[in-house]
Amino acid sequence: MDCKCLMTLILCNLFCVSTIYGNLAINPGFEEGENDPWDEGKWPDGWWKWQDGAWAAWKNNAPDVGASGANYVNAGAWNYGEFARWGQNIDVVVGGYYTLSVDAATENWGSPNGALLIEWKDASDARIGEILRYELFGTVNTTWTRYSFTERAPPKAAKAAFMLEGSAQGTIMYDNVAVTPDPDFNNDNWVDMLDFGMLADNWMQSCGNLDLDGDDNIDMVDLMLFTQEWLSYYEPEDEGLLLNINDSQTYQQIDGFGASLTDSSAWLLNDALSQQERTEILTELFDPDVGIGLNYLRQPMGTSDFRRRADYTYDDIPPFMDDDYDLVYFSISDDQVYIIPVLQEILAINPQIKIMGSPWSAPIWMKVGREFGGGTLIDSDDIYNTYAEYFVRYVQAYGGEGISIDAITLQNEPMLEPGSYPGMLMTTADQRRLVKLIGPKFDANNINTKILVYDHNWDNPWYPIAVLGDPAARCYIAGSAFHGYSGDVSAQTTVHNAYPEKDIYYTEWSDGQWNDYGFAGNLIDNATNLIDVIRNWSRTFIKWNLALDEENGPKIAGGCDTCYGVITVNQSTGEITRRPQYYSMGHVSKFVQPDAHRIWSTESVGSGIKNIAFLNPDGTIVSMAVNTDDAPHNLKIVWNSQYFIYTLPANSVATFIWPNQSNAIVNVWLTTGDQTKLLKKQHYVQFHN
Numbered sequence: 001m002d003c004k005c006l007m008t009l010i011l012c013n014l015f016c017v018s019t020i021y022g023n024l025a026i027n028p029g030f031e032e033g034e035n036d037p038w039d040e041g042k043w044p045d046g047w048w049k050w051q052d053g054a055w056a057a058w059k060n061n062a063p064d065v066g067a068s069g070a071n072y073v074n075a076g077a078w079n080y081g082e083f084a085r086w087g088q089n090i091d092v093v094v095g096g097y098y099t100l101s102v103d104a105a106t107e108n109w110g111s112p113n114g115a116l117l118i119e120w121k122d123a124s125d126a127r128i129g130e131i132l133r134y135e136l137f138g139t140v141n142t143t144w145t146r147y148s149f150t151e152r153a154p155p156k157a158a159k160a161a162f163m164l165e166g167s168a169q170g171t172i173m174y175d176n177v178a179v180t181p182d183p184d185f186n187n188d189n190w191v192d193m194l195d196f197g198m199l200a201d202n203w204m205q206s207c208g209n210l211d212l213d214g215d216d217n218i219d220m221v222d223l224m225l226f227t228q229e230w231l232s233y234y235e236p237e238d239e240g241l242l243l244n245i246n247d248s249q250t251y252q253q254i255d256g257f258g259a260s261l262t263d264s265s266a267w268l269l270n271d272a273l274s275q276q277e278r279t280e281i282l283t284e285l286f287d288p289d290v291g292i293g294l295n296y297l298r299q300p301m302g303t304s305d306f307r308r309r310a311d312y313t314y315d316d317i318p319p320f321m322d323d324d325y326d327l328v329y330f331s332i333s334d335d336q337v338y339i340i341p342v343l344q345e346i347l348a349i350n351p352q353i354k355i356m357g358s359p360w361s362a363p364i365w366m367k368v369g370r371e372f373g374g375g376t377l378i379d380s381d382d383i384y385n386t387y388a389e390y391f392v393r394y395v396q397a398y399g400g401e402g403i404s405i406d407a408i409t410l411q412n413e414p415m416l417e418p419g420s421y422p423g424m425l426m427t428t429a430d431q432r433r434l435v436k437l438i439g440p441k442f443d444a445n446n447i448n449t450k451i452l453v454y455d456h457n458w459d460n461p462w463y464p465i466a467v468l469g470d471p472a473a474r475c476y477i478a479g480s481a482f483h484g485y486s487g488d489v490s491a492q493t494t495v496h497n498a499y500p501e502k503d504i505y506y507t508e509w510s511d512g513q514w515n516d517y518g519f520a521g522n523l524i525d526n527a528t529n530l531i532d533v534i535r536n537w538s539r540t541f542i543k544w545n546l547a548l549d550e551e552n553g554p555k556i557a558g559g560c561d562t563c564y565g566v567i568t569v570n571q572s573t574g575e576i577t578r579r580p581q582y583y584s585m586g587h588v589s590k591f592v593q594p595d596a597h598r599i600w601s602t603e604s605v606g607s608g609i610k611n612i613a614f615l616n617p618d619g620t621i622v623s624m625a626v627n628t629d630d631a632p633h634n635l636k637i638v639w640n641s642q643y644f645i646y647t648l649p650a651n652s653v654a655t656f657i658w659p660n661q662s663n664a665i666v667n668v669w670l671t672t673g674d675q676t677k678l679l680k681k682q683h684y685v686q687f688h689n
Contacts, residue, residue, distance in 0.1 A: 024090050024179040025162070030058060030071040044073065049086050053077065054167065056084035068103075072175040075166030076112050083167035085117070090179055092120075092153045092160045100134075100162045101148040101178040108142050110170025116149040117163040122156045129154060136172070144175070240634025240645055241606035245623060247615045247639070247660065249600035252503065254614060255406070255539040256296030256354055257530075257589035259546040259566050260508070261342060263300070263307035264555050268547050270338035272571045279345070281567070281576055285546070286350040292586030292679070295352055295594060296406075297343070298507050298542045301359040301394055302334075303372065304412070305421035305559025306545055309334075311372045313363040314394060323365050325386050332397045340401050347403065352594050354406040356507065356542075357394060358455060360422040362387055367424065373558075374417035376425045377434075388437035395442075395449050407450035409481050409507065410434055415456050415463070421558035428466040432473040439476025450478035452505055458487025461494040468499045479503030482538070484529065492536035504537040510544035511581055512552075513562035519580050520651040520673025526584035527626045527653045531612045534598055541588075543581055578678075583671045586679050587655045588614075591622045591669075609633060609648070619660040627652050642687035652677075656685075663687055 026046030027033070033045045043049060049056040054077030075084040092098060100116050114136035120128040134149035153160065162179050166172035259265075269278055284291035303311040315330045317323070324330075332340070347353055361372050366383050369375040377383055395405045414426035426434075431453050438451060454464040464480035467473060479502045480495050492504045509529065511522055530541050548565035550572075555561075566585070568577040593616040601613040601623065608629030614622045627633055627648040636645050637656065644666060648654055651673030658664040668682040 024181065025088060025177045028177045029068065029175060030073055033058075044071065047073070047086055047088060049073075049075075049084065051084045053079065053082035054084035055171075056086060056166075059173070068176055072173050073164070074107070074171050074173045075114075075164060076107075076110075076171030077166065077168040080168045083165055085163045085165045086174065087117075087161050087163035088177075088179070089121075089159055089161050092157055093181070094153050094155055094157050096153050097150055097182045098153065098160065098162075099148055099150040099178070099180045099182070101146060101180070102164060102174050103144045103146055103176045104136060104164075105144045105173050106142055107171040107173060110168075112170030112172050113167045114172040115165040115167075116147065117161075117165055118149070118151050119161040119163065120154055120157045121159045121161065123158040125159075128157055144173075240636045240647075241609050242602065243605050243609070243611055243623075243625065243635055243637045244602045245613045245621070245637065245639040246600040247613075247621055250615060251598040251600075252537050252539055254534070254592055254594075254596045254598065255505075256294075256594060257541045257585050257592070258294040258296035258298070258353075259543040260298045260300065261339065261346075261546050262304055262544075263309065263339065264553060265306070265545050265547040265565065266339040266342045267308050268549055268554065268569050268571070270342050272549070272569055273574060277574055278342075281569075282342075282346055283349055285567070286346050286353065288350070288590050291590070292582065293350070293590045294585065295350060295589060296354045296356070296540050296542055297346070297546075298356045298358055299339075299343075300412070301357045301408075302361065303422045304360045305418070306548075306553075306555050306563075308554050308556065310556075311361070311422055313359075313361060314397075315363040315365075315390060317363070317365055321365075324363075325382055327386065327389060327393055330390070330393045330397075332394070332401075336401075340398075340403065343403055344401065354594075355398075355403060356407045356409065356452075356505075357398075357405050358409040358412045358507070359424075360412050361424050362390070372422040373419045374423060374425065376427075377430060384433055384437055388434060388441050391438050392441050392445055392447065395447050396445070405449045407452055407478065407505070408438075409452045409455035410438075411455060412508075413456045413483065414454070415460065418559070428463055431467045432470045435467070435473040435476050436470075439473075442476075450503075451476055452479050452481045452507075453477055455481040455483070455507055457483045457485050458489060458491035460487070461491035464495050465498050468495075468502060474499070474502075477502060479505055479539075481505040481507040483507065484509040484533070489529075489532045489536050492533070492538060496537040503539050505540045505542075506533045506538040507540065507542050508544050509542075510560065511564040511579065512560065513564075516564075519675055522580035523584055523653060523671060523673055524626060524628050524651055526581045527587065527624070528610050528628065530584060530588065531610050531624070531626065534612055535603065541585065543585065583679050584653060587624050587653050587669065587671065588612075588622070590679075591616075591655055591657050593617055593620075596622070605635070606633075609635065621658055621660060623656045625654050625656070627654075639687065642689055644685045644687050646685055649677075658687070663689075 027044050030044040044058050056075045058073050073086050075086060077083055104114055106112055116134040118132045122128055132151050136147055164174045286294050302313040312334050314332055315324055315327055317329050362377055364370045364372060366377055366387055367375040368378055391408055398405055410431050411424055411426040416423055417425050435451055453467045482492055496504055533541050543566055545565040547567050547569050550568060550570045552561060552563055564579055566582050592614045596614045596616045599613050599615045601611055605611060608627055611625040625635060625648060630650050632647050632649050634645055635648050636643055649672050653671045655669045656666050658666040664687050666685045669679055670677045670682050671679050
């Protein structure tokens, strides 16, 4: 390409940006043109309208006045299914962001629906994709109010129809329309050469009149005029809340994020879905490239409160026997029906999955009272020694199925005797006693599975501290496990500070009807809980059931009837609903690699903002930020003496990922409480000096 052609190409792109400042709408206030206020046959200059059994009128002080000036337009209908639209066709630039804004109100009757619409078109007027809608119903009232809707022009877009819609039952009034573009094409709050690069990639769809100074010559003056305006177009006045990140200061290693494949969850995935449906959802859940990359599972060792079948353990004996100290009847055959097959399919999708085992109950012949719903281990050396061997057999049996057990806890919720579902009380002395038997047996059998103590709520940090206080037990203990149903997350740090060489694991917390705050509320609740848990030294963040059905089951009686799974599988239709916890965990599990480390970041950023940051083994850096406020916040992220500014929408979660290099390009993923963005990759941003 010669210099003249190159300059023409450059100026073509530069002109397109220089001509998109300000309001692109023609006659935005509907003031231009001659009209009778009751004549629906006359249109304001620059506008077209479409009516589908409805009405669209250009009004002048009848029956209301415009938001400003005398004139306005309305659109509405009497019958449901009918609608009317006002619109304009406007040229656009591929990659550009366009905001459609308007003042809207309802006439004082009916209950109409309003919407702002954008229809992208190519150079031949063919529609690109679906018409995009921003619904106003439920918010528009008789007081004039400003509404806005921003979208990005897709590849091949040359023009767009920006539309105002009203539908039954009633009338919406519109005034003061604005279509405003932004040359900050990658939306990083800087107008720079990255924006030019995005524009240049699409120059064939973006060309226009190149004579910027109007002298009938295309020359360097045109380039100079554009450059002066373009590079000074936007610099944020409000740099926002300051978030510093320091990857040289590292904390605990991260083992993973996930949930529990309970008996209920495994059956639902195995039997309620077809093979294709199961493979698709498991890939979405566990593959980090095409899904959210969950990588840690906590498995009940035998029965739990979420099971479809009768309670069982791995050593259930015939009625005519009193005991089985040699574990002759040990078997994982119940798990081989559908739990292990689903686990094996998950491991085939993501071989880096780690698995933790947790018993709800010992075999009942080992327990006082011989019942699943409570009791303790019988105070007998033979019982304790056999139960320790039970853990060895479990790890070995699962290993024979190709499933490695990363860790075990000694007892799920050892301070709870539930009665209505399986459980078992276990004191700190019981746990010390059991650890000192399991540890040597693991060593003798070359088992590297970690042993974790406690596995209960934050409200009793003294429990793991007491178990760790025994040096003979402590040498076999890898760490402590916590649930989040009561107490304060700082309990994890209390235990860490007492025994900093021992790890912390967060192993259970469920969403349910008792804490259902709607999508936005639960998205934020889960994300902030995750941040708090990891900031307080946990290597894991594990939710309760991976999957439940539309009735919060399937399960037999006892236990939680109002718990939600990470996903909901409708048994009748096979439809899958991804709950807020799916997205909040996905914002880290998809990007934080196994064996990453938490790194230092500003803990108190400012009103409504929480965050956490990680350093991956490959050197990439991951930062998750949560805006808990009902208003957007500018966030200034500073790292390695560079920074970028990002506007975090209200009630949203964002993840930023970048390589460990100067002037790094940052990929952004976003989920918003209004569900317009669901773990969706956004425009990239860049660090600046």
